[in-house]
Amino acid sequence: MPSTRILDGVVNVLADRGSHALSIRSVAAEAGVSPAQVQYYYRTRAELVRAGFDHAGEQFLADIAAARPSTLMDVVEQWLPLDSRRDHRARVWLAYAAMSSVDEHLAAESARLDGELRQWFMKQGLSEEAAAHLFALIDGVTVQCLMVPMAERRSLVDRALTPLVTELEKGLDGARPR
Numbered sequence: 001m002p003s004t005r006i007l008d009g010v011v012n013v014l015a016d017r018g019s020h021a022l023s024i025r026s027v028a029a030e031a032g033v034s035p036a037q038v039q040y041y042y043r044t045r046a047e048l049v050r051a052g053f054d055h056a057g058e059q060f061l062a063d064i065a066a067a068r069p070s071t072l073m074d075v076v077e078q079w080l081p082l083d084s085r086r087d088h089r090a091r092v093w094l095a096y097a098a099m100s101s102v103d104e105h106l107a108a109e110s111a112r113l114d115g116e117l118r119q120w121f122m123k124q125g126l127s128e129e130a131a132a133h134l135f136a137l138i139d140g141v142t143v144q145c146l147m148v149p150m151a152e153r154r155s156l157v158d159r160a161l162t163p164l165v166t167e168l169e170k171g172l173d174g175a176r177p178r
Contacts (some may be wrong), residue, residue: 002041002051005031009038009050015091019099022048046103053096056089072124072172073165079138080161081145082153090142097139125172134168137161 009031014020022045028035041050060078063085069075081090089166100110114135121131145153 002039003031003033006033006038006041007051008054009033010048011088011092013057014049014052015088015094018091019045019049019095024048036085046099046106049096049099050106050109052092056092059085060089072169073162075124076134076138076161076165077157080142080153080157082150082157084150087146087150090146094143094146126168130168134164137164 003035009027009029010022013026017026024038027042027048028038030053031038041129064075064078067074067078069078078086079090081087089145096106097110100106118128118131118135120135122128126134138161141157142176144160145156148156153154
């Protein structure tokens with residue numbers, strides 16, 4: 001199992017410099033380890049991107065557990081890059097999404113994960129159509145947020161996403177997780 005230092009290195013390179021800067025050497029330098037240590041676990045850029053995405057996903061789940069969201073909007077906001085930690089994570093997701101568009105193995109895994117997330121929304125009481133719409137809107141708002149200064153992101157979310165989520169919450173009839 002790779003060290004947390006290596007995984008943090010992958011996440012930092014992806015989030016701070018982008019997928020074009022991702023390499024065995026850049027991760028090794030960021031993590032303070034030898035390139036051989038990184039290459040022992042990851043042979044390709046796709047493997048590095050996948051590992052970074054998985055690591056960021058674990059951080060996301062830990063943040064959700066710590067936040068103990070009580071509304072659907074509380075859960076949705078954990079996805080959105082509204083602070084530096086979530087911004088970092090969203091940039092890793094964007095690199096993963098971009099690479100998934102050209103790598104068939106990552107594309108298949110991405111489709112499976114997207115399906116699981118839509119299913120999670122459905123288990124919270126959303127219809128299949130509403131879950132698909134919400135998931136797509138979260139993705140789009142996340143990308144838009146990454147393109148504007150941090151100070152403008154809350155306003156963007158309030159205009160583009162909050163009204164829909166508020167309407168969806170009205171129809172949940174207490175089916176939300178506590």
